[in-house]
Amino acid sequence: MNENWLNDGERIDQLYSKDIQIIQSDTVFAFSLDAVLLAYFAKVPKKSQTRIVDLCAGNGAVGLFLSSETAGEISEVEIQPRLADMADRSIKLNGLTEQMKVYNMDLANVTDVIEKDSVDVVTCNPPYFSDHALSKKNPNEYLAIARHELKTTLSGVMKATADVLKMNAKAYFVYRPDRLDDLFSEMKAHRLAPKKIQFVYPKPNTEANMVLVEAIKDGKPNGVRIQQPLIVYNNQNEYGDEVRGMLYGINR
Secondary structure, three states: OOHHHOOOOOEEEEEOOOOEEEEEEOOOEOOOHHHHHHHHHOOOOOOOOOEEEEEOOOOOHHHHHHHHHOOOEEEEEEOOHHHHHHHHHHHHHOOOOOOEEEEEOOHHHHHHOOOOOOEEEEEEOOOOEOOOOOOOOOOOHHHHHHHEOOOOOHHHHHHHHHHHEEEEEEEEEEEOHHHHHHHHHHHHHOOEEEEEEEEEEOOOOOOOOEEEEEEEEOOOOOOOEEOOOEEOEOOOOOEOHHHHHHHHOOOO
């Protein structure tokens, strides 16, 4: 590890299955399993002409994890300057400056830097919780913004997604099952049709706590496919084989 890459309170972690190093901070932002699941769920074309945009990018985890799956260009959009800086340094740390770029900006203005109808794939791990006046929020501002709709809304995420995507191009989201009504409603309002859904369960015989959704811009209605469930931990509280492979690689 090279501490010259780090600011106070930061560390370098590694996703072994992708041989990617990423700058993290428990007091600012650290990616969690949902970012790994989203990166594996998303299907990205390999060709160099591919354009991928990761919205609500945080410290850049999803885009970094996708970088080995494509020769295409990956743009990351993150509103918080500290997180965007962490993402930018991780890109440099991994030698990916020719492939990846970070835009520190509000996703509402994304078409100022990314042309409308020009993107092949959008990924997004949006804030999960509405900004209700009585809702309990994390006292840490960085984490509160990442988890609650303080700087954007679900509608804003869907609008930005639809604005940059080409017709019939795909978007991938990780979200909470208890907000699927909201997700599908906003998708429909912004010309996005859900096509593939995978529920994620923390353990066997529990309720799903995450859902992965593939959508197509201007896709035909109906035809939604439900994938095999993904179970994170087995009954021994160890990662299941599929998740272990995502984190550590098939041979680990």
